Structures are given as structure tokens and as C-alpha cells.
Amino acid sequence: xxxxxxxxxxxxxxxxxxxxxxxxxxxxxxxxxxxxxxxxxxxxxxxxxxxxxxxxxxxxxxxxxxxxxxxxxxxxxxxxxxxxxxxxxxxxxxxxxxxxxxxxxxxxxxxxxxxxxxxxxxxxxxxxxxxxxxxxxxxxxxxxxxxxxxxxxxxxxxxxxxxxxxxxxxxxxxxxxxxxxxxxxxxxxxxxxxxxxxxxxxxxxxxxxxxxxxxxxxxxxxxxxxxxxxxxxxxxxxxxxxxxxxxxxxxxxxxxxxxxxxxxxxxxxxxxxxxxxxxxxxxxxxxxxxxxxxxxxxxxxxxxxxxxxxxxxxxxxxxxxxxxxxxxxxxxxxxxxxxxxxxxxxxxxxxxxxxxxxxxxxxxxxxxxxxxxxxxxxxxxxxxxxxxxxxxxxxxxxxxxxxxxxxxxxxxxxxxxxxxxxxxxxxxxxxxxxxxxxxxxxxxxxxxxxxxxxxxxxxxxxxxxxxxxxxxxxxxxxxxxxxxxxxxx
Amino acid sequence: xxxxxxxxxxxxxxxxxxxxxxxxxxxxxxxxxxxxxxxxxxxxxxxxxxxxxxxxxxxxxxxxxxxxxxxxxxxxxxxxxxxxxxxxxxxxxxxxxxxxxxxxxxxxxxxxxxxxxxxxxx
Numbered sequence: 061x062x063x064x065x066x067x068x069x070x071x072x073x074x075x076x077x078x079x080x081x082x083x084x085x086x087x088x089x090x091x092x093x094x095x096x097x098x099x100x101x102x103x104x105x106x107x108x109x110x111x112x113x114x115x116x117x118x119x120x121x122x123x124x125x126x127x128x129x130x131x132x133x134x135x136x137x138x139x140x141x142x143x144x145x146x147x148x149x150x151x152x153x154x155x156x157x158x159x160x161x162x163x164x165x166x167x168x169x170x171x172x173x174x175x176x177x178x179x180x181x182x183x184x185x186x187x188x189x190x191x192x193x194x195x196x197x198x199x200x201x202x203x204x205x206x207x208x209x210x211x212x213x214x215x216x217x218x219x220x221x222x223x224x225x226x227x228x229x230x231x232x233x234x235x236x237x238x239x240x241x242x243x244x245x246x247x248x249x250x251x252x253x254x255x256x257x258x259x260x261x262x263x264x265x266x267x268x269x270x271x272x273x274x275x276x277x278x279x280x281x282x283x284x285x286x287x288x289x290x291x292x293x294x295x296x297x298x299x300x301x302x303x304x305x306x307x308x309x310x311x312x313x314x315x316x317x318x319x320x321x322x323x324x325x326x327x328x329x330x331x332x333x334x335x336x337x338x339x340x341x342x343x344x345x346x347x348x349x350x351x352x353x354x355x356x357x358x359x360x361x362x363x364x365x366x367x368x369x370x371x372x373x374x375x376x377x378x379x380x381x382x383x384x385x386x387x388x389x390x391x392x393x394x395x396x397x398x399x400x401x402x403x404x405x406x407x408x409x410x411x412x413x414x415x416x417x418x419x420x421x422x423x424x425x426x427x428x429x430x431x432x433x434x435x436x437x438x439x440x441x442x443x444x445x446x447x448x449x450x451x452x453x454x455x456x457x458x459x460x461x462x463x464x465x466x467x468x469x470x471x472x473x474x475x476x477x478x479x480x481x482x483x484x485x486x487x488x489x490x491x492x493x494x495x496x497x498x499x500x501x502x503x504x505x506x507x508x509x510x511x512x513x514x515x516x517x518x519x520x521x522x523x524x525x526x527x528x529x530x531x532x533x534x535x536x537x538x539x540x541x542x543x544x545x546x547x548x549x
Numbered sequence: 550x551x552x553x554x555x556x557x558x559x560x561x562x563x564x565x566x567x568x569x570x571x572x573x574x575x576x577x578x579x580x581x582x583x584x585x586x587x588x589x590x591x592x593x594x595x596x597x598x599x600x601x602x603x604x605x606x607x608x609x610x611x612x613x614x615x616x617x618x619x620x621x622x623x624x625x626x627x628x629x630x631x632x633x634x635x636x637x638x639x640x641x642x643x644x645x646x647x648x649x650x651x652x653x654x655x656x657x658x659x660x661x662x663x664x665x666x667x668x669x670x671x
Contacts, residue, residue, distance in 0.1 A: 074643075093661060097665075
């Protein structure tokens, strides 16, 4: 045995309570996989209630950690208000996705147990990324989110579109990981540490070419993951080919995971060199919003429409990162809070819209926008809910989309970056066009079919809960804004 | 010798040039010196002295793919087990429990493979 080696290894102390949400989630994932192996074919659906119970258990563990601020695993894992807020959000999103998935995966002859196992693994990655405070755990968490996602996209093995979508997703994911890892290795080379707080103190000035290059590579890697323009090409094809609940997952939980990693990295490791990266985000944000919205105008397929609208929506969150200016801490805090608020509200309202699309396609099997004509006369409740989510995505009452946009606008004005405020304003109008066009189709055109769209209770409950949450947030925003204010780094 | 960070690239450049000259210079030299008498036996692909039969596109049985995947499971396990084994005496029971959990999770993958009957040949 080598004495030198033994000396260099020190056992980090482990705070098991701080890790409780992750442990519960990982345990549930393993349990679901094993249970699926032993369940008879007609009882495979039990994997879904098992997963739901696991997520609720995780949520309970998150709640038990409220008001704790601690780091463990030698400073690589931190529990604070920010991480707990996003862990809670991932649990809520996970539960809604389970509700959307249940009938979809039970009806088709899909691999149910494997699907729920992969979904839980991805959510586990989301939990870890909210707490990850060094480059290695950030990277592993990010991969843990996206790799099960690739397999979930490809679950319909025989479908050519699903295979195309999964392959594109895989190739873009690998490429972005490679670029990001290159950037991270440069960061390690410059600073000599992978711990974010140590990187922050030793990264030096933003004038050095190597620092600029490394930060730029890391940002490009993340831009692929969150499908920001011009790195967005994979998203619409992947969403269209994937089973719709998986598209809902990729568009919300997976994308939010990428943004959480970006926020952690930019605010924990690189705040001192914000001069170098804020302009990059300004360009990305303006491009993402504008291109996403303009292409969305021409979409005929509702999942593709939601995909492009999701791309445009991530532009607004990138705006918050573009506002950061080391000389103005108050405005920075406001921008950070706005990003957190936008992510939470976006996740819920986008999932609601996907749930409505899945509900509509369940019987008729169609995702084409022309088939939505006269939905109001066929199924008034579904039309009202879908309309509500779409108006919310456009940024108008009666749901919380308004609050999300309002906070980003306020932060932009506070930071005095007026040109981005103008770009956002113009984009909000463009986006309203295609959201309202779909609403006009649902409410003011005559239907070709008369029969109502049957919606299973679980899907109705998912949409109802999402809608109730959004209305509650509009009526009383402090529910979320207080949490966001406390989570500022 | 040139100085500084980018100066060291000159060294790399010299090595690259020398390497290229070695390879292509030798090839050019042999072309000048050797007689050129091609026969059929000489143009055959050389593979361990055995005459090549059939096309180069041989198909491997798709079952090997699953075995390759399973191999990765145990490969990863070994990668972590060896460094762990050199220090685990000093780290105590916690390290032991952690490794048991790790192997347990990998064993789940094996259990999955067995239950899905991918280990049965034919």
C-alpha cells in the first residue's frame, strides 16, 4: 500500500440530512427499476404511483430542510434558499409531468417502468444541480439531466422521427458537453481549483484572453443545453419526435436545470468578470427572443409551436443575465430575483400548455393547429385552460405570466439597459400574435367535429393545479417573490 | 532558442517539420531507389500472412452489443474499485459502506440485464 496516496485522501464529512432529498429520489429511482422487473405486464403502471410517492417524499425532505444553510462534501454541495426553492420546483414539475405521462404511456405499449426510472434520474440531476457548487458536480448533474432525456426521447424505438430527434439531441448534447468541458478545463488551468467560491477569488481580471475564452466556451456549452439561438436547432425536431410528455419535460424541467446551472456558475464563480460575459448574454437574449418568436409565427404543429415559444421564452431569462454589471449590486440582485421568478412561473405555465396539447391529442391523435378550430364548442373547460396558459405565456392576465414578464422588465429598467427593454417589448407583441391566433381558432371558428374531447381525471387535475398555482401567484405574487428575494446569492 | 509562451510553439513546429520530412522523405527515397515490378500476389492486402477471402465488411453478431454494454458496467466498477482498495483501510467503515452502495447500484444493472434475458445466448 502506498503511504503517499493514503495521506492525500481525506474523508469529507457528510451531512446526511442535507443530502436527504437526493437520497430519497435516487432510492425511489432504483426501487422503480427493480419493481418494474417483477411486476406482471398488466400491472406495470404501478411504477407511476411509486414514482409519485417518491417525489412527494423528496418534497417532504426538501420542506424539512427549510431555513437550513449548510455546505457538505467538502464544499461541493450547498443547501441554501436558492437550492431548496429549485428542488421544490423540480418536485412540483415532476409530479405534473407524471400526471401528464400516466395515460399516455399506459395506453401505448411503452416501456413504462424504464420511462419512470429515467424521469426520476433526470429529476435527481435537477436536485443535484441546484446544490452543486463545484465544476465537476455541476457537470455531472447536468449530464444526469440530459442523458436519461436522450433515452426518453428514443423510447418509441420503431418511430423514425423519434430516432431522428434522439440522435440530434444526442449529438448536440455531446458537442455542447465537449465545448463546456474544454471551457471548464481552461477555468481550472487559470484558477487551480474546481470549487466555485475559490474560482471567484482567484480568477483575476476579465481582461486576460484566457479568462475570456474559458468563460465564453462554458457559456456556449450551456447555450446548447438551454437551446438559445443560434444553438437551438435540435429542440423543435427533438420535441416533435419525442413522446409529448417527454417534450414537456425537456421544455421545462430539463431547460430549467440548465438555467439553474448557468445561474450558479455565473453568480458563484464568475461575478467579478461580468464585464466579459454580460454582453454575450445580451446578444444571445436578443437573438433568442427574436428568432424564436419569428419562426414560431409560421408553425402548424402545436408541439413545434410550443418548442419555438419555449426558445423565445428562454430569451427573457437570458436578459436577466445580460443585465449584470459589477458596479450596481442592487440592480444585479433584482435581475437575479427576476430570473428565478421567471423560471418558476415559466415551468408551470409551459407544462400546463403541454398538458392541454397532450389532452387534446389523446383521442384524435392530432397535433395540428388547424384541428383546434372550435374547441370552445366541443370542450369548453379544456379550451379555457389551454387559452389561459397561452395568454399567460404571452404575458397577460389572468395567470402569472404577467408577473414574470413584469419583473424582467422592471429589472431591465433598473439596470438602465433600455435597448433590451425595447427588444423585449417588440417581441412580446410578436409572441402575442401566434398565441392569440391559436386562441382565436379555439374560440371563434366553427369545429369540424362535434364530439367533446375526453380528458382523463389525472390530466384535468394536472392542468387544474397548474392553473390554480398560476392564478394564485398573480393574485398574491409575494408567495414566490419572497422566496426569490431570499434565494439571492 | 526563442523565448516566451508562444516561443515554445517554435519547438513544436520544428518537431512537426522533422516528423513530416522523416515520413515523406523516406517514402520518396524508396520510390527513387526500388525497382517497380507489380505482381498479383504483391498487390494483395497483407493480413498476418493469410490470403484475404470475401469483403472487408464482415458483420459482427448484434448480441455482442449487449455484452459490450455490460462490460462497461464492470469496467467502470473496476476503475473505482482499484484506487479505493489502496486506501480503504485508512478510511474505515464509511468508505466500505459507500462502496457497497456503489456496487449495489451497479448490481441493479446486472439484475436488470438478467431479468430482460439478455444473458441467454440464443
